[in-house]
Structure formats: C-alpha cells, structure tokens
Amino acid sequence: MVTARSLPQDLIARVDDIIDADSVRLVDLFKDIHRNPELGFEEIRTARLIEKALQNLGFDVTKGIGKTGIAATFRNGPGPVVMYRADMDANAVREETGLDYASTVTATRDDGTQVPVGHLCGHDAHVTWLIGMANALVSVRDSWSGTVVLIGQPAEELIMGAQAMLDDGLYNFIPTPDVLIGLHTAPGPVGTVINPPGTRMAGTDQVDVHFHGVGGHGSMPSKTKDPVRMAAQATLEFSSLVARTVEPSATAVLSVGSIQAGADNNVIPSEALVKANLRWFEPHVREALLGAIRTVSDSIARAAGVDEDKLPGIVMKGGSPPLVNTPDLAVSMSTSLGEIIGADKVITDMPAVTGSEDAHMLRGPHTDLPFNYLLVGVAAPEVFAEALSRGELVPYYPHNPNYVVDLAAVAFGTKIAAYSVLSLVDGS
Template identity: 90%
Template sequence: MVTSRSLPKDLIARVDDLVDADTVRLVDLFKDIHRNPELGFEEIRTARLIEKALQNLGFDVTKGIGKTGIAATFRNGPGPVVMYRADMDANAVREETGLDYASTVTASREDGTQVPVGHMCGHDAHVTWLIGMANALVAVRDEWSGTVVLIGQPAEELITGAQAMLDDGLYNFIPTPDVLIGLHTAPGPVGMVINPPGTRMAGTDQVDVHFHGVGGHGSMPHKAKDPVRMAAQAALDFTSLVPRTVEPNATAVVSVGSIQAGTDNNVIPSEALVKVNLRWFEPHVREALLGGIRTASESIARAAGMGDDELPDLVLKGASPPLVNTPDLAEAMSASLREIIGAENVVTDMPAVTGSEDAHMLRGPHTDLPFNYLLVGVAAPEVFLDALSRGELVPYYPHNPNYVVDLAAIGFGTKIAAYSVLGLLDPR
C-alpha cells in the first residue's frame, strides 16, 4: 500500500521557491478562471486551460472524457501511480463579493432559462492549484520517481462528473493508480489544512419529481387538477420526512432546491417539477428517504384526483456514497504535513459534514484504492477571526454569494498539493 513519506527540507525549500516565483502567474490565472466560470459539462474554456498548461509541461493529455474532462499522465520512472483530482465547474449563483474580478457571467440552461454563474465553491482555486502543482512537480522531477495522473473533472456540483468520466472509459486512457487524492477549499483561515481520517462527507442523491396535472383557466380551478398545489404540498412533506422516517440518532437532510411550473398568472399548468436533494450516511436512511419521497408524491397526486397512470415520475440524477478517507493514508499524510506547516495547522479531529462530493467515485472498479481528501483554508485570517468574534464558526459557506478565496490561498494551496503528491511518490 502506498503511504505518505516525510519530505527532505531541501525539497520543501525547492517547492516553496518554485511556487513563490510562480505565484503572480497563478493569481492571474485564478482571477481569469474566476471571471469566466462555467457550469457542469460546459467547462470548455477551463478544460482548455488545463490541457494547454499540462501539455506544455510534457504531460500526455487526453481531453473530452465525460464530455469536458481531462486526464493527464506524467511518467518519471518506476514507482507508484498517484492520481490527483481537481473539479472545474461553477455554481448557478450570482456573485456578490464586490471583487474587481467578480463574475458577471450568465448562462442558458437546457430549458432555456438564464442563470447567473459564479465560482462560489472554490473550484477555480482547485484548477489553479492543479496547474501550479504540476509545474512544481516537473521542475523537481530529479527528486522523485513514479507516475502522476492529474484529473480535471467536470460537473462535481451535479454529482455526475466522476461517473461520466468512468462511463466514457477513463481507465482506457490512464494507468491504474495506486492512490487517489484531492483538495477542496474550506472557509477556515489560510494556513490551515483539515484532514481527519474516516467518514468525512455525506452521501447524496439528486432527485427530480415530475408531477402531472390537468391545466386550466385560473378563474376555474375546479376544472383543473393543479400540479402547482401538488408541488407545494410535496415541498412541505419532503422536508418533514427526516423527523418522521429517520431514527433520531441518525443524520439526514432533505432539501428542496427548486419548484418549476407554469409561466402565466392566469393559467394553471399541466405539470410541475420539484428538485430535491438528499444527504445521508447510512444506506438504510437513503432507502427510507427515497421511499418516503415516492410515497408522499403518489399520495399527493392521488388526493388531487390523478389516476394510476398519471402518478409522478421520479428521476434519480446524480448520486454519490459517503466520502471516507482511508485512515492509514490520512494519518500518514497529516504526519507529513505537520512537519512542514506545523502541527497546530493540521486539524485531524473534526466531525463529518453533510456536504457531499464525488471525487472518490473516480476509483471506479478499483474499489479498494486508498483515498484521501484534504480541505485547505482559504479565508483571510482576519476575516476568519472576525467571524469567530461574532460567534460564527466561519465567515461564509460554500455556495454563498459572498464566498471568497483569499489570494494568499493560491500559493498556499499549490504548495499543499505539491507536498501531498510528492509525499506519495518514491524518492530518487
């Protein structure tokens, strides 16, 4: 099993000097990606930036895996194959940070609706860290032996991007890895890394519930079977499922993110769509929630007078099991990082969160592949401390319109990525 090793001080110094010398370029790159966010499976420009940067460094690059995904391989002698993943997509969130490089981008959905787009989860930093880390690794290739596989993954926010790459034959283009790791931004202070072993994030499901009805004139609701009312009732019932179907000592979340129906004030539409998100840690909890959604949906439709052939359609879109850090790997990587950034800056005791990811799904058929996922602080320390003084845990959360990656985190995150990968490769 691949494990993380301590890095010699001269190699750490080389990495630090390389990243420091590259920071102006990386900050400019980060700002460029931030200004030009792209939604899941639309990351054409972002993927092209990764492709060009890695080709210039001598990586063997395959593009278009899972529509917009990138897989790049750098072989540097015998040794372990280390796979590192960064996600590329942005959120349908209007940015409110006021930064001079803030996004003003809008995009069209498949249904024709226009939505704002912003990097409110830090994936712009993830791409920048990957490119900066690749530059450092190639520059110190005389210090390590093995193979590095870098993944630019689409559509993490949809929880479908990793599976799309697998379905498109990812492992036809890369060697089988010995270990898989990834980094994500976190609203802790710059300089901190969070890396507990074991279960870290919840499993998730994205569920669309499509209600059928009978449309009609707004003045004659008694002649219609109103799907808007069904959808509204469903939203209330779904968000009541957890306390009624899940045991009190289990953790679960049901959220309704969108209700879509109709266009005109005076027209009762014939259909409505409710978009639901689940979070869970235990498979039986997932099954209880999915069963509850189906039962509630069908009951609501029947009560509205819909027949057996007119009951709601449930579509499961993206899904991912809980994210679990391989304990031995997480502990070894934390030990290595403590030697570099100080024990006080490596947090290994923190409860799991109900956020979700699909990075670990890139294991595909290699289900026993050791995996570790680190969180890197990106909030300005003074902003973080100000939040603490107000009794808040963090200054902002992912997907918030005011989510900010402090520019000092660009160099820091790049170094953490480089240290992490180097620690998993063989020394020369």
C-alpha cells in the same frame, strides 16, 4: 498500500521557491477562471486551460472524457502511480462579493432557464492549484520517481462528473493508480488544512419529482388538477420526512432546491417539477427517504384526483456514497504535512459534514484504492477571526454569494497540493 513519506527540507525549499516565483501567474490564472465560470459539463474554456498548461509541461493529455473532462499523465520512472483530482465547474449562484474580478456571467440551461454563474465553491482555486502543482512537480522531477495522473473533472456540483468520466472509459486512457487524492477549499484560515481519517462527507442523491396534472384557466381552478399545488404540498411534506422517517440517532438531510412550473399568472400549468436533494450516511436511511418521497408524492397526486397512469415520475440524477478517507493514508499525510506547515495547522479531529462529493467515485472498479481528501483553508485569517468574534464558526459557506478565496490561498493551496503528491511518490 501507499502512505505518505516525510519530505526532505531541501525539496520543500525548492518547491516553495518555484511556487512563490510562479505566484503572480497563478493569481492571474485564478482571477481569470473566477471571472469566466462555467456550469457542469460546459467547462470547455476551463478544460482547455488545463489541457494547454499540462501539454506544455510534457504531460500526455486526453481531453473530452465525460464530455469535458481531462486526464493527464506524467511518467517519471518507476514508482507509485498517484492520481490527483480537481473539479472544474461553477455554481448557478449570483456572486455578491464585490471583487474587481467577480463573475457577471449568465448561462442558459437545457430547459431554457437563464441562471447566474459564479465560482462560489472554490473550484477555480482547485484548477489553479492543479496547474501550479504540475509545474512544481515537473520542475523538481530529478527529486522523485513514479507516475502522476492529474484529473480535471467536470460536473461535481451535479454529482455526475466522476461517473461520466468512468462511463466514458477513463481507465482506458490512464494507468491504474495506487492512490487517489484531492483537495477542496474550506472557509477556515489560510495556512490550515483539515484532514481527519474516516468518514468525512455524506452520501447524496439528486432527485427530480415530476408532477402531472390538468392545466387550465386561472379563473377556473375547479376544472384543473393543479400541479403547482401538488408541488407546494410535496415541498412542505418533504421538510418533515427526516424527522418522521429516520431514527433520531441517524443524520440525514432532505431539502428542495427548486420548484419549476408554468409561465403566466393566469394559466394553471399541466406539469410541475420539484428538485430535491438527499444527504445520508447509512444506506438504509437513504432507502427509507427515497421510499417516503415516492409515497408522499403519489399520495398528494391521488388526493388531487390524478389518474394512476399519471402519478409523479421520479428521476434519480447524480449521486454518490459517503466520502471516507482511508485511515492509514490520512494519518500519514497529516504527519507529513504537519512536519512542513506545523502540526497545529493540520486539523485531524472534526466531525463529518453533510456536504457531499464525488471525487472518491473516480476509483471506479478499483474499489479498494486508498483515498484521501483534504480541505484547505482559504479565508483571510483576519476575516476568519472577525467571524469567530461574532460567534460564527466561519465567515461564509460554500455556495454562498459571498464566498471568497483569499489570494494568499492560491500559493498556499498549490504548495499543499505539491507537498501531498511528492509525499506519495518515491524519493530519489
């Protein structure tokens, strides 16, 4: 199995000098991506930025995998094949940071709804880190041997992008990797990395529950079978399912992110949609909650007088299993990074979180592929310290309208990406 090696000091110094000299360009690139966010499977502009940058560096680039995904390969002699993934999509959240490069973008979804769009999870940094890291790797290609595969992945927020790339034949375009890694922003202080081994993130499912009713005039609700009421009841019932379905020792989350129904004040619609989200660590917990969602939804519809052939439709959209860092790989990468940035800056003991990811799904058929996923601090240290003084764990969380990647994290994250990949290829 591929594990991380220690990097020589002269190589570290070269990488630092290259990235520091590139930092103005990278910050400008980061601001540009931040200012122009794109939703999942719509990352045309962002993917083009990656495509052009990597082609200019000599990578063999394939575009349009899984609609907007990018796979780029750089062969530099014999050695391990290291696969590195960065996600590209933004959130349907209105940015409130007040930054002079804040997003004001809106987008129209397939269902006709118009939503704000903002990079409030740090994927703009992920893309920037990938491009900056690629430049550093090529610049020091005389110091390493192996093959690097870089993935620009769409639609992580939908938990659909990795699977879409696999379904579109990702492994027809790239060599089989020996190891897969990825980085994500975290609201810890710039200069720190979080990298515990083992289970790190929950599995997740995106579940749509479609209620069917009988519409009518708002003045005559007795003549209708109101799907808005069904959706409201379901939302309330779902909020108690974890407590009533899952044993107390297990961890699970069931939340509703959207209810969509109707258009006018005085018209009871015939349909309503509830968009729910599950987080789980154990498969039996997942199955219990999915069964409970079906039972509750059907019961509410029957109580409203809905015919058996009109019971709610349930659509499973994106989903992924829990994210688990391969222990030996995680430990070796933490050791290697700790030698560079300081062991006290690499956090290796932290509970798993109920956030989710699909980076590990890029393994596809290579289920035993060693995998490691690192979190990189992006909060200004003084902002982080102020949050602690207020009794808060962090100053903001992903998907929050005020999520900020401090500009100092652009170069720092790029260096962590470069150190990580270089530690996994062969030295020369």
